[in-house]
Amino acid sequence: MNRIGLAVPGARSSWPVQRTKKQVDIENQRRNSLVPERSVMQALQEVTTGPGAHGMELAQLRIHIRTLITLEETEAPIVSCYVHHAVEWDGSKASLLDGRVRTMRKVFAGQERDDFDAAFGVVQRYLATELRPTTQGVAAFARAGSRPFFLGLQFQVPLPDELSVSTTPDIYHLVELKDTYHRYVVMISTEERVRILEVTLGSITRELWAERPELRERVGREWTREHYQNHRRDRDERFLKEKIELLERLMAAGGHTHLILAGSPRLTARVRNRLPRHLQAKLVDVVPASERAHVADVVTATLSSFIDREQQESLDTVAELVSSLRRGRLAAAGAAATLEALRRSQADVLVISCEFEPGPAWRCSHCGWAGAPSSQPEHCPECNSSELQSANLKEVMVKLAERQSLEVEIVRNSDVLMELGGVGCLLRYATRSDD
Numbered sequence: 001m002n003r004i005g006l007a008v009p010g011a012r013s014s015w016p017v018q019r020t021k022k023q024v025d026i027e028n029q030r031r032n033s034l035v036p037e038r039s040v041m042q043a044l045q046e047v048t049t050g051p052g053a054h055g056m057e058l059a060q061l062r063i064h065i066r067t068l069i070t071l072e073e074t075e076a077p078i079v080s081c082y083v084h085h086a087v088e089w090d091g092s093k094a095s096l097l098d099g100r101v102r103t104m105r106k107v108f109a110g111q112e113r114d115d116f117d118a119a120f121g122v123v124q125r126y127l128a129t130e131l132r133p134t135t136q137g138v139a140a141f142a143r144a145g146s147r148p149f150f151l152g153l154q155f156q157v158p159l160p161d162e163l164s165v166s167t168t169p170d171i172y173h174l175v176e177l178k179d180t181y182h183r184y185v186v187m188i189s190t191e192e193r194v195r196i197l198e199v200t201l202g203s204i205t206r207e208l209w210a211e212r213p214e215l216r217e218r219v220g221r222e223w224t225r226e227h228y229q230n231h232r233r234d235r236d237e238r239f240l241k242e243k244i245e246l247l248e249r250l251m252a253a254g255g256h257t258h259l260i261l262a263g264s265p266r267l268t269a270r271v272r273n274r275l276p277r278h279l280q281a282k283l284v285d286v287v288p289a290s291e292r293a294h295v296a297d298v299v300t301a302t303l304s305s306f307i308d309r310e311q312q313e314s315l316d317t318v319a320e321l322v323s324s325l326r327r328g329r330l331a332a333a334g335a336a337a338t339l340e341a342l343r344r345s346q347a348d349v350l351v352i353s354c355e356f357e358p359g360p361a362w363r364c365s366h367c368g369w370a371g372a373p374s375s376q377p378e379h380c381p382e383c384n385s386s387e388l389q390s391a392n393l394k395e396v397m398v399k400l401a402e403r404q405s406l407e408v409e410i411v412r413n414s415d416v417l418m419e420l421g422g423v424g425c426l427l428r429y430a431t432r433s434d435d
Contacts, residue, residue, distance in 0.1 A: 056153070056154075056155065056200065056201055056203070056205070057200055057205055058178065058182055058183050058200050058201065061153075061174065061177070061178055061201065062178070064151065064153060064174070065171055065174055065175065065178070065402055066402070067151065068141060068151070068169040068171050068174075069168075069169075069171060069399050069402050069403055070403075071149065071168065071169060072147075073167045073168060073365060074143070074145055074146065074147050074167075075111075075115075075145060075146075076112075076115040076119070076143050076144050076145025076146070076147070077108075077112065077115060077116050077119065077143070077165045077166065077167060078119065078141060078142065078143040078149065078165070078166060078167065078168065078169055079116065079119045079120050079123055079140075079141065079142045079143070079163070079164075079165055080139075080140075080141050080162075080163070080164045080165075080166070080169050080170040080171075081097070081120075081123045081127075081138075081139070081140045081141070081142075081162075081163050082137070082138070082139050082159045082160055082161065082162040082163075082173050083097075083127065083137070083138040083139075083140075083159065083161055084136070084137060084158045084159055084160060084161050085127075085131060085135050085136060085137060085138050085158075097124075097127075097163060100163050101120055101163070104116070104163070104165060105117070114144075115143075115144040115145045116144075116165060118144035118145075119142040119143050119144045120142065122142040122144075122150050123140045123142050126140055126142075126150075126152045127140070130152060131154065132154055134156055134203075135154040135155065135156065136155060136156050136157055136158045136159075136202075137154070137155040137156075137157055137158045137159030137177075138152070138153070138154055138155075138159065139152075139153045139155075139159060139173065139174060140152045140153070141169045153174075155177065155201055155202060155203070156201070156202045156203035157177070157181055157201060157202030157203075157303075159173055159177065160173060166391075166392075167365065167389065168395075168399075170392070170395055171395070171398060171399060171402065172392075172394055172395055172398050175398050175401075175402065175408050175410070176354070176410045177201060178201070178408075179310070179314075179408055179409060179410045180307060180310060180410065181200075181201045181202045181303075181306075181307070181310075182200070182201070182310075183198060183199060183200035183201070183205070183256065183258075184198075184199055184256065184257075184258035184259065184260060184284065184302075184306050185197065185198055185199075185247070185250065185251055185254075185256045185258070185259050185260070186198075186199055186259075186260050186261075186262055186298070186299065186302050187243070187247055187259070187260075187261050187262070187263075187271065188262045188263045188289065188295070188298055189243075189261070189262075189263040189264060189267040189268055189271055190263045190264050190267065190289075190291045191264060191267070191291060192291060194239070194243045195207065195295065196243070196246065196247055196250060197295070197299065198250075198254065198256070199299055199302070199303070199306075202303060203299075204295075204299060206254075240270060240271065240274065241274075243271075244271065244274055244275065244276075244279075247259075247279070248276065248279060251279070251282070256282070257282055258282055258284050258306065258309065259279060259282045259283050259284060260283075260284050260285050260286070260287060260302040260305055260306065261283065261285075261286045261287070262286070262287040262288070262289045262298050262301070262302055263288075263289050263298075264288075264289075264291070265288050268286050268288070269286075272286060284305055284306055284309045285302070285305035285306075285308075285309070287301050287302050287305060289301065311411075311412060313409075314351075314409045314410065314411040314412070314414075315411065315414060317349065317351055317409045317411070317426075318351060318409075318411055318414050318416055318417050319416075320426065321333065321351050321417075321420075321424050321425075321426060322416060322420075324426060325420075325424075330348075330426060330427035330428070330429070330430060331424065331425070331426055331427060332347075332424060332425050332427060333420040333421055333423070333424035334420065334421035334423070334424070335358050335359075335372055335393060335421055335422070335423055336372065337424075338350070338397065338421075338423045338424055338425050339370065339371065339372065339393070339396070339397060339400075341425050341427060342397060342400040342401060342404075342425070343369075343370070343400065345404055346427050346428060346429060347401065347404070347406055347425040347426070347427060347428070348406065348407070348425070348426045348427055348428040349406060349407045349408075349409060349425060349426040350397060350398070350401040350406055350407070350408045350409070350423075350425050351409045351411060351417065351423065351424050351425060351426070352394070352397065352398070352408065352409070352410055352411070352422070352423045353410075353411050353412075353414060353417045353418055353422045353423065354410060354411065354412045355412075355413075355418060355422065356394060356418075356422030356423050357394075357422070358372065358392075358393035358394055358422070358423075359372060359393070360372065360376075360390060360393075361390070361391045361392065361393035361396055362376055362377060362388050362389070362390060362391060363388065363389050363390075363391035363396060364380035364382065364383065364385055364387060364388055364389075365385075365387045365388075365389055366380065366383055366385035366387045367380060367382050367383040367385065369381065369382040369383070370391060370393075370396040370400075372393050376388065376390075397423065
């Protein structure tokens with residue numbers, strides 16, 4: 001089956017986050033108490049796995065990607081639909097998709113067209129009835145025929161508008177999402193409270209907070225102002241120490257490697273100065289936020305900083321790739337060399353440019369071989385099968401990397417990487433032909 005794809009760049013929007021009743025109940029129970037009645041990990045588990053949980057965990061996304069790349073092929077086509085979903089759904093998006101579908105239907109006939117229509121119908125119903133108000137990006141995969149399949153995923157960050165049809169799902173944008181947003185920890189410090197959040201794929205996946213008890217009402221009634229000020233300084237120091245210790249335990253337990261501080265500049269400066277060295281090494285940025293700022297707006301502000309850091313880390317990987325190539329060490333560059341390293345399970349990190357637009361490729365549906373020869377081969381060079389299909393080389397590379405659980409660095413705006421062919425990889429070992 002020929003692969004067809006139409007794409008329109010998606011726009012970015014805000015990421016509204018709603019507090020649920022479960023979260024409010026936990027917060028109310030902790031009010032006016034420095035030490036929660038329940039253990040930190042118990043409360044954290046309830047917020048993460050209970051009705052108050054929101055946002056997809058990184059592990060869940062990895063499972064979904066694994067499901068898609070191991071999905072067995074059938075005669076029926078599979079529709080891969082990515083949508084940037086505005087909060088106000090007015091039907092214009094559906095009309096846009098309908099226009100693309102009309103174009104696609106012209107290349108299908110008979111049972112193949114019926115299967116396509118049925119699969120896209122499932123996607124349409126999902127988009128029309130199942131989207132949450134906070135959803136910003138949607139990825140839906142559907143197949144009809146004798147072995148129907150459907151998977152719908154919603155995110156609180158945008159995805160580009162793209163519709164494609166092939167015998168296998170297109171996963172590039174999910175991998176890009178995983179690489180760009182993955183996860184980090186935010187510590188929000190204000191005069192009234194401290195909140196520690198885990199942000200994954202653009203949305204809050206874990207939330208833990210402890211509010212300061214109100215002391216001002218005791219001034220003049222029980223304490224002198226001097227007594228109040230001394231007590232407050234002692235409490236502030238103890239409170240700050242407890243929250244940094246909590247932050248340290250949380251990041252260590254979750255294996256987090258990125259931290260952002262947000263809130264009052266006075267308090268964030270105090271927190272930063274008291275961070276242990278190993279946490280300072282993980283600090284991405286310090287973002288100012290007022291007492292009245294909604295947590296969703298704070299998360300949005302930190303997200304921008306995190307994306308900038310992620311982009312810098314991607315450019316650092318490109319620099320490492322270039323350095324390895326110059327020294328003739330463990331690296332490969334260009335589509336042909338990278339694909340060969342992936343096929344030999346030799347690659348360690350796949351480095352691929354967003355702007356990489358490879359030429360035609362071919363894939364054997366019998367053994368899974370993929371290559372990019374200058375012309376369509378008559379038979380598969382691996383198994384001699386004639387069941388060859390046109391393929392998207394970018395998708396082929398990303399799927400090979402995901403099958404091997406490799407790190408994938410997707411890089412934006414790197415002229416250096418584009419000069420190397422738009423793609424390369426760091427290698428785990430060299431072969432004799434590389435020496």
